[in-house]
Amino acid sequence: MPHKRPNPFDNEAFLGYLLLVPTVLVLSIFLAFPFIYGVVLSTTSTEVGDEVLGRFVALANYLFEMARDGVFRTAFVNTFSYTFYTTIVKFVLGLSMALLLNQVFPAQRFVRAALLLPWIIPSVLSTLAWRWMFDPTFSVINWVMNSGLHLPICHGSTTCVNWLGTPGTAMLAMMIVNIWRGTPFYGIAFLAGLQTIPTDLYEAARVDGATRWRQFLHITLPMLRPVLLVVILLSTILTFADFQLPWVLTRGAPYNSTQLLATWAYTIAIPGNQLSIGAAVSLFLFPVLTVVIGVVLLLLRRPE
Known part of the structure; x- marks a missing residue:
């Protein structure tokens, strides 16, 4: 009787590696290649329009940015501040929203759907609307604060707070728009996590005399830890590398006071004609973001 050749598709290990091939190809084409090319580009003197890579300059672009570029240092600090403060506020507001939406009330589904709108609307369109509101x-x-709340923010009929024309208020405005846009994502994600918590735990806690605050501390937060970890990590990555919102809203103005690493990299690379230096600035995001993610993981991981 002839020996039957084994079918490789019956081998689970082989089949698993085979199914990974499309994913590896996609990641290699759209992630690995651009990243490697960016690293190579950052070590040259390439400019916009060059048909070939410029001469090799090693780490000169990185050293120039760290030592001489004052705007880079401003953008570096702004990126941390922007990410830190908006993430904290979105976390608090999102968790509060989730706790409220987890209650039973009329038109519950409609309210949940409506609160998702800021996150669903294309960021460029919503940011343009905010730019008009900050005009x-x-x-x-300004009209609501001056006419409705009677706050003395306007002098005469036209001279009011220039939200996007003053360094302090421009950064505040940018954070407000980011918080408005990102809070629904936090809220819906936390709400999904809340609905996976067994109600028996709360009933047992009430029988034992636990207050709502103790139930929140000892049941809700520990059970939500995996969701908190994923949402905060994802939000930190997206906010740290945010480009669309700050570029459409302020483009780094006034006086580069709202520049972030992402917007400054684009400003140097495309309008500034220095592709290699722009690539170097953008690559500063990678090690910094790796450290930030590591810190968040250490702070939020489940205790052993």
Whole structure:
């Protein structure tokens, strides 16, 4: 009787590696190649329009940015501040939203769907709307604060707070838009986590005399830890590398006071014609973001 050749598809290990091939190819084409090319580009003197890579300059672009570029240092600090403060506020507001939406009330599904709108709307369109609302002449925010709340923020009929024209208020405005846009994502993700917590735990805690605050500390937060970890990590990555919102809203103005690493990298690379230096600035995001993610993992991981 002839020996039957084994079918390789019956081998689970072989089949597993085979199914990974499309994913590896996609990641290699759209992630690995651009990253490696960016690293190579950052070590040259390439400019916009060059048909070939410029001469090799090693780490000169990185050293120039760290030692001489004052805007880079401003963008570096701004990126940390922007990410840190918006992440904290989105976490608090998102968790509060989730706790409220987890209650039973009329039109519950409609409210949940409506609160997702800021996150669903394309970021460029929503940011353009916010840019109009922050306009010093036509600002609806200034109108509400001056006419509705009677706050003395306007002098005369046209001179009001220039939200995007003053360094302090411009960064605040940028954070407000980011928080408005990102909070629904936190809220819905936390709500999904809340609905996986068994109600028996709360009933047993109430029988034992636990207050709502103790139930929150000893049941809700520990059970939500995996969701908290994933949401905060994802939000930190997206906010740290945010480009669309700050570019559409301020483009780094006024006086580069709202520049982030992502916007400064683009400003140097495309309008500034220095592709290699722009690549070097953008690559500063990688090690810094790796450290930030590591710190968040250490702070939020489940105790052994």
